[in-house]
Amino acid sequence: MIVTACRENLNDISRNKKTVLDYMDGFNAGDHQKILSCLTDDVVWEMPGVYYHSGKVAFDKEIENDAFEGKPTIKVIRMVEELDIVIAEGTVQGKRKGGGAFNAFFCDVFHMNNGKIKKLSSYLMFSRP
Template identity: 35%
Template sequence: MTTNPKTLVEEINRTFEEADIEAFLRHCTDDVRWNMLGSAPWIGKDAIREAMGEMNPANAPKIYATRMIAEGDIVACEGTMEMTDTQGKFHQGAYCDVYRLQDGKVKELTSYYVETKEKAAAELTQ
């Protein structure tokens, strides 16, 4: 497991693209808290595992990280993503994930996500 905060977030993004929830959870503390704005927080690995249970390679996101900033135990990663939901509907949007790390693991993650139109999402990745 890496000690470089930016490399850790890059590894986490890969776990999402591979729909490997268990690999993501290995990067988290046992009492991790995921604040997904607009929804109730997911607290603990079991809650995240349950919430993401339908994620699989067919509906895993394609993540285009465009900027990452790290200072101390905080890492912010912004970019765009594309995904198909479990009903087959295509989604794309812009995101910003803010990670708070503790001893090289994710203690808290706050995610901001806005659906975008196709052209807007493409412009953000340039």
């Protein structure tokens, strides 16, 4: 569920921010097609020091990471936009395979191109149980 503050004025929201919200909604729904529709064909997704994926096929494989099960619950707390960069902060909760929940905070930097995500740099910090 997306924090309603981010959805309050959809008429006033930029195309780039709307794409980021649609992308997050796709993750919450487990909707691969919705997620992939927000991306350029040559998209790059990196978590510095953890992984680097290039292209929609690689991106799609990471959507449902083998280390986790079910759909995550992502809440966007704040978004900031400057030119073709959107930064989203929020929380994510999910379940690890074999049991155990996780709670994390994220800061995602979206590089946009014509209203689509061209590059995503994800920074994640897990909170203590």
